[in-house]
Amino acid sequence: MKTIQGPGIFLAQFIDDKPPFNSLDSICKWAADLGYKGIQIPTNVDFLIDLDKAAESKTYCDELKGKINSYGLEITELSTHLQGQLVAVHPAYDTMFDNFAPDHLKNNPNGRTEWAIDQVKKAATASKHLGLNAHATFSGSLLWHTMHPWPQRPAGLVEMGFEELAKRWLPILNHFDEQGVDVCYEIHPGEDLHDGDTFERFLEATGNHKRVNILYDPSHFVLQQLDYISYIDHYHEFIKAFHVKDSEFNPTGKKGAFGGYNDWKDRAGRYRSLGDGQIDFKTIFSKLTQYGCDVWAVMEWECCIKSPEQGAREGAPFIKKHIIEATEKAFDDFAGAAVDKEKLKNILGIQITNK
Template sequence: MKELRGPAIFLAQFMRDEAPYNSLDSIGEWVAGLGYRGIQIPSNDARCIDLDLAAESQDYCDDLAGRMAELGLTITELATHLQGQLVAVHPAYDDLFDAFAPPEVHGKPAERQEWAVDQMRKVAVASRRLGLKSTPSFPGALMWHLVYPWPQRPAGLVDAGFEELAKRWRPILDFYDENGVDVAYEIHPGEDLHDGASFEAFLEKVDDHPRCNILFDPSHFILQQLDYLAFIDRYHERIKAFHVKDAEFRPDARTGVYGGYQDWGDRAGRFRSLGDGQVDFRQIFSKLTHYGFDGWAVLEWECCFKHPEQGAAEGAPFIADHIIRPTDIAFDDFAGGETDKAKINRALGIAP
């Protein structure tokens, strides 16, 4: 067994244009003061990282990691959710997803996709330079509008959708393999990979690619009413990143899984700060420890009620309290004895 590392925090939800949230150094000092030991950096945010320079310069990466180390922080991953999303966008979502890309590619889906792929490749190189093992990402979606089987799907439609998704991602996965970095897809509603079945379908299309892996975030499984503990049992070999994020699902006569187009606070399924929802983190940390996951436990804070500063302050001790120090002794060792072949044979009823 190995020990999870942490506590760490994903910075995306906290970055804004006011101190101490407006630069990596200042927000790093803030989260270190809260007790965090690691930071997951949104690679699309220029306030955190110059991605072009990180992909070109080992000196820049060394300086970046060194400045964080002076604060007692480790860079855990460079996240690529927004860029990964833009690798595959159905035309119905073009206008909405343009906001994730620079203005010069707005209204130009093909150029926007090329930009996204280039961004993913730069993160692969930057991650290698920083000594990182994986990048959390989204796969994008060509079929989300087909998630409910009405109208009936024509035969072969879903298979063709996964073929196209794999066609777009296979060269990226190969490039990540060349750089020794995993892509950890966050299994997430709105993505073509939103549960175990859809992940398996994609994995088959990329020929079980070794760099096609999973970011485990139980909050999205609460919202889908999926068994997130059994998910770990089934897919633990592919889990390469972990978001510690809470959620609750409280259906009533008015809304259920689909949410009725309501705002987050009025939905049956909603994200909560750590400890305020329904996720069984004791069992999650136990299972991940059992299976030897030694990555970072990273807070992703999203809550429709609690202030982010309170959520961040509560998150570090919450994670620290759940990290298990693996034992190197058995609890019943005291009752054992030295190996004695004759005694073993007698216990088994075997003649000497």
């Protein structure tokens, strides 16, 4: 077994043009003062990390890491959620996802995809320079618009979709392998990798590539009404990153899992701050510890009711309270004794006949 590291915090939802959320130094001090021990860094925010420099220069990475360490913090993972999303975009989403791309690549889907692939590869090299062994990202999606098939999907469509997704990701995965870094796909509604079956389809399509792994976030499974506890039993060997985010599902006679046209606060399924939702984190932390998952517990804030500042303040002690110090001894060791083979034979009723 292995003790989970933490608490960590994903910085993406806290970035602002006002202090303390507008510079690396001030946001590090803010996080450390709240009791966090690690930060997950979105690589699309220039004042947090210059991804081009990080991919080119080990010296730059050493200096960046040193600055963060000076606040008593570690880098948990780098994140390319937005760039990973752009690796695979269905044309129906071109206009909305163009917001994630640089201005010179808007209305240029092919250029945007090439840029996204290059960005994620750079994050792999930067992760190696920073001494990280896991990376957080999205898979992107070519098939999500067919999730509830009407009209009926033609035969072969799903297989072709995953073949194409794997084709785009394999050069990236190979580069990550060269750097010794795992790709942890956040299993998330809206992505082609959104549950266990789709993760397995993608894994098979990549030839069971050893760098295909999981960022486990139970909040997304509650919204899908998927058993997030047994998910760990099925996929614990692939869980290399962990978002601690709460959610709830409260269906009514008017709305259920597909009530997504409502504002977040009015949906049946919605994200909440830690402790305010329905997720059994006590069992999750026990399962991940039992299976020896070597992960950081990283808070992600996306509550539709509580402020991010309050969510962050409450998040660190919540995670700290749930981290289990993995035992190195059995509770009944005190009753044990040195191994005596003759005694063992006697207990089992084994009689040895000499011939």
